């Protein structure tokens with residue numbers, strides 16, 4: 471499937487909001503597809519992504535594979551799943567692909583569960599699932615400041631992002647636990663990992679609080 475990179479990038483920037491909800495037409499724009507054309511060649515892989523994203527992609531794609539280590543996350547999707555969504559209980563490091571290479575991989579707020587060494591291994595595994603020129607859309611909690619700015623950067627982020635009530639988002643306690651217990655890394659460490667894994671970074675958006683990053687990456691034809 472031929473993809474206009476500029477279309478993918480501009481659409482990807484505009485349509486993915488914090489909620490992760492995408493209507494099918496918007497998902498089509500994300501993929502840079504003209505919905506009137508035959509899109510049956512599209513294979514789409516969601517790795518620890520969102521339920522809504524997989525549902526939005528389903529009408530546009532021949533095959534959608536929703537991968538998550540968490541059974542409850544997959545059960546929630548299965549309840550509403552379209553017939554072409556396959557749910558696979560596996561992770562970045564254990565998923566075994568069967569069939570044609572995929573055109574797109576989407577992952578949101580999942581890669582930070584792996585330490586950096588394993589992020590590199592995971593990204594390489596993702597690159598190997600994609601057709602040359604295929605697109606990885608990666609969103610995660612990633613720090614876009616230097617180590618000398620870490621204390622202030624984390625404090626600014628938590629002050630800006632924490633909510634009072636858990637039903638409204640992430641509380642201060644949850645964000646503190648994230649920094650303490652999970653493996654969010656720096657953008658300037660993640661980006662070389664992406665490149666070494668075989669991706670060209672087409673766009674990077676760090677948002678405004680220094681703790682989120684959204685990338686559109688294209689699988690290079692060769693890993694040189």
Ligand SMILES: C[S@@+](CC[C@H](N)C(=O)[O-])C[C@H]1O[C@@H](n2cnc3c(N)ncnc32)[C@H](O)[C@@H]1O
Nearest residue numbers: 518519520538539540543561562578579580583
């Ligand atoms: C913070 S939740 C994010 C959920 C959803 N992606 C979102 O953005 O709202 C992290 C997700 O990553 C999944 N996850 C954790 N470790 C993973 C791994 N090694 N491979 C794939 N998914 C993983 C968890 O099961 C969970 O669904």
